[in-house]
Amino acid sequence: MVRLDDRDLAILRILSAEGRITKAELAQRINLSATPAWDRLKRLEQAGLIAGYRAEISLKALGPHVVVFVAAELADHTAATLRIFEEAVARHDEIVACWALGGGFDYLMQVVTIDIDSYQRLIDTLLEARVGLARYYTYIVTKPVKGPAPPPLDLLAGLQKD
Template sequence: MRTLDRTDLKILDVLQREGRLSMTELAERVNLSATPCSERVRRMEREGVIMGYYARVNPAALGKNLLVFLEIKLSSKDGDVFEKVKKELEYVPEVMECHLVSGDFDYLIKARLPEMNRYRQLLGEILKRMPASAESRSYIVMEEIKETLYLPVDR
């Protein structure tokens, strides 16, 4: 990946905050003309610096009021266990994030669901699918203080 210059960083900062800006508006904000700005954005998309554009949806609007974090510890870490876990969890729609982590547990999972009964079902499904699950720990979020996809851009 190419090193990002000061203008690239400005573009990334603005796009993270206001991803729906037109290329003309973006160019004005970063003091470029539209063509070079557009070329920089396309290059960063091609190179995987910009990974996509999203609409941030209010979970309550879809009835997904329950936010849960789940830790899973595997009893075995032999062979292709991690690849099997990845394949099992990758397509579970309620799982928003899944991370292989260091520490006391192997996986940290973030899920959004409509209610506790659905979480109980999901937990059972996940543990059944795990090739070597040994232990799990759940954390039910009582209040969301901060959630963002914004990455601070150091200029």
């Protein structure tokens, strides 16, 4: 586990909200010169705390789409079935996220596609491929309420003030 100080947390906080910030602006915002700021950034990347940089795409501006969450139950819980299902999920670009769960469902998938018909074709493909999917429950997103947000870094680092 990497020890983080206030400046490290500030870097993570800034980058999680503004991934395109210049290194010079980042250095200024954390009150360091460019070289020490760059060294800290490299250390955070090498430690695996910064997993990547990406743009947040406005799907609404791109065109018609539907976002669906799918709670999936597998037929059994053998290591082979889990591996087969996870490999099948990885092959479908429409499945943009998938989490293994503890509790009632085995997986929660997030699907983004052009319409409900294309979503149903995806599910039919998974069922026909016999990847272990026994049951699935579909939850269609009707409106976004809160989008992806930076994680609560202070809380996770144990620095949240009461």
